[in-house]
Amino acid sequence: MAEAVMRPLTSRERMQGQTEDGRSMKVVAGEFIKPNKRLTSFERLEIYNRQYWFRLVDCLSEDYPGLRAILGDRKFLTLAEAYLQACPSRSFTLRNLGRGLEGFLQEHPDLTAPRTGPCVDMARLEWAHVEAFDSEARTPLRVEDLKGKSPARIRLRLQPHIQLLTLDYPVDSLVLSVKRDQGLRGDASHTMPGGRSRVRSRIARMLRPEPIRLVVHRWDHVVYYKRIDPLQFQLLEGLRSGFSLQGACDAVLTDAPETLVPEVVQGWFRDGSAMGWFCRRSRG
Amino acid sequence: MPANRFNGFTDYGIGIGLRVAHYGHILCRKPVVDWFEIISENFMVDGGRPLEVLDRILEQYRVVQHGVSMYFGSAAPLNREHLKRLKRLVKRTGTPWLSDHLCWGSVDGRYTHDLLPMPYTVAAAKTTARKIRQAQDFLEVPIAVENVSSYAEFHASEMSEWEFLTEVVERADCGILLDVNNIYVSSRNHDFDPVDYLNGVPIERVAQIHIAGHSQYRKYILDTHDHPVIDPVWKLYARATALAGPTATLLEWDAQIPSFKEVHREALKAKRFIQPGREVARV
Numbered sequence: 001m002a003e004a005v006m007r008p009l010t011s012r013e014r015m016q017g018q019t020e021d022g023r024s025m026k027v028v029a030g031e032f033i034k035p036n037k038r039l040t041s042f043e044r045l046e047i048y049n050r051q052y053w054f055r056l057v058d059c060l061s062e063d064y065p066g067l068r069a070i071l072g073d074r075k076f077l078t079l080a081e082a083y084l085q086a087c088p089s090r091s092f093t094l095r096n097l098g099r100g101l102e103g104f105l106q107e108h109p110d111l112t113a114p115r116t117g118p119c120v121d122m123a124r125l126e127w128a129h130v131e132a133f134d135s136e137a138r139t140p141l142r143v144e145d146l147k148g149k150s151p152a153r154i155r156l157r158l159q160p161h162i163q164l165l166t167l168d169y170p171v172d173s174l175v176l177s178v179k180r181d182q183g184l185r186g187d188a189s190h191t192m193p194g195g196r197s198r199v200r201s202r203i204a205r206m207l208r209p210e211p212i213r214l215v216v217h218r219w220d221h222v223v224y225y226k227r228i229d230p231l232q233f234q235l236l237e238g239l240r241s242g243f244s245l246q247g248a249c250d251a252v253l254t255d256a257p258e259t260l261v262p263e264v265v266q267g268w269f270r271d272g273s274a275m276g277w278f279c280r281r282s283r284g
Numbered sequence: 285m286p287a288n289r290f291n292g293f294t295d296y297g298i299g300i301g302l303r304v305a306h307y308g309h310i311l312c313r314k315p316v317v318d319w320f321e322i323i324s325e326n327f328m329v330d331g332g333r334p335l336e337v338l339d340r341i342l343e344q345y346r347v348v349q350h351g352v353s354m355y356f357g358s359a360a361p362l363n364r365e366h367l368k369r370l371k372r373l374v375k376r377t378g379t380p381w382l383s384d385h386l387c388w389g390s391v392d393g394r395y396t397h398d399l400l401p402m403p404y405t406v407a408a409a410k411t412t413a414r415k416i417r418q419a420q421d422f423l424e425v426p427i428a429v430e431n432v433s434s435y436a437e438f439h440a441s442e443m444s445e446w447e448f449l450t451e452v453v454e455r456a457d458c459g460i461l462l463d464v465n466n467i468y469v470s471s472r473n474h475d476f477d478p479v480d481y482l483n484g485v486p487i488e489r490v491a492q493i494h495i496a497g498h499s500q501y502r503k504y505i506l507d508t509h510d511h512p513v514i515d516p517v518w519k520l521y522a523r524a525t526a527l528a529g530p531t532a533t534l535l536e537w538d539a540q541i542p543s544f545k546e547v548h549r550e551a552l553k554a555k556r557f558i559q560p561g562r563e564v565a566r567v
Contacts, residue, residue, distance in 0.1 A: 032440065089396075134329055
């Protein structure tokens, strides 16, 4: 039964007439499912087959609204089906359904051509959003907590919910725009965010290459995206990989331009502390 | 049966499912609610927002855990890691009982995320009951199994659904989460009398009752939890409480979720239908 339930639907969203090994699905369904007065065995099994795909594709659509906007509904559906066939859920929770999507997109560029680059970046961002939403948050450190301590001995930890992304496309703007449109539609169902062609051209405009460094983080139950300077990004990566505060700063300042004065670095820490990005490293 | 060993000797009244759409209202307004049911899987995480919200809810409200992925009816043994996570959550919430479904849904490590019906055989009942006992022993909290809505029946079945439910819960010595909407949905899909179902289950094992809405299609009914409860389901609920006595009751509303007030108002309608108990003789 599980094989039949997970078998992809036809283009008309019906159960396929044949099993994977070429047997008649009507015959197979009849072997283990009773018909009733209104439904054949095939039709009863089909209810579960359709529900499986509707549920899982809906879940991916909810987690990847930006990717869906780039690809359009039809291509997104094709991608979702291919992904779910290759990577069926192996987690007890649907929260983890998209965990392998970015890797899958990289392995199957044909499914997203000609916009593979933006699609991979968008999938990375949208998965980072899922992680930032419900990963652990520890008690944040404040600048005052560090006063009087030697920078060589201070080992900061980044909050576990913080995701650091290097992206080639400004997909953060696009996904925020998509969510804004969805919010408008949710509040007023007759409000249209513009014609389809206007939406497509807006998406195309927003997908011109523009390398960005992005911090995806959570504050007071809300996920935020913050673009940061490449050197600030390098500093955060250094802290995440275990460098002391001194070590991470030295690594950044060694090749930094003259404009990067210590006051700028202090400003980064002040801003990061205000957003609760830093916490103490756990002992042992 | 307001309080019994299957619901930790509690008398919880009428609750609703805790849903993200209502977080803001609940945390800001702190409405009076008898209890909330949470979907365990949504909170079986290491930390982060779900647990932060849950802790704030636990400061104010009683919470009962309801699971959707234990799959007692799947052939595979219970997942130890899953049980450990679940037990951590049980300790956090202090749930007096814990429920999951009488169904299967995973095979070879792949999850359908559906509640698939089982063939009603003695062999299946034995395997399922053994897994429920193992889970109950490990979690150290009473378990109640819920009857699911179904759309298919198997040639292999040797008994009715209520006979199978009875066989399982008596072998496992566990409770029942009696979903009267699911009984109604299945009765229409499989052409049986829902009252026969109610009369056929060991009513003294009912720990909790679920009520919900569903969607009527031309040839079948789908359990969608996106509508108010219909009158025939309320009548079944009245019958169930007449048999079991006032029992912890929960309204499920999971799609097209209206405002908190509307959901709570719908749940509280249950008060009109609760019977004092044992007025309807079991035949």
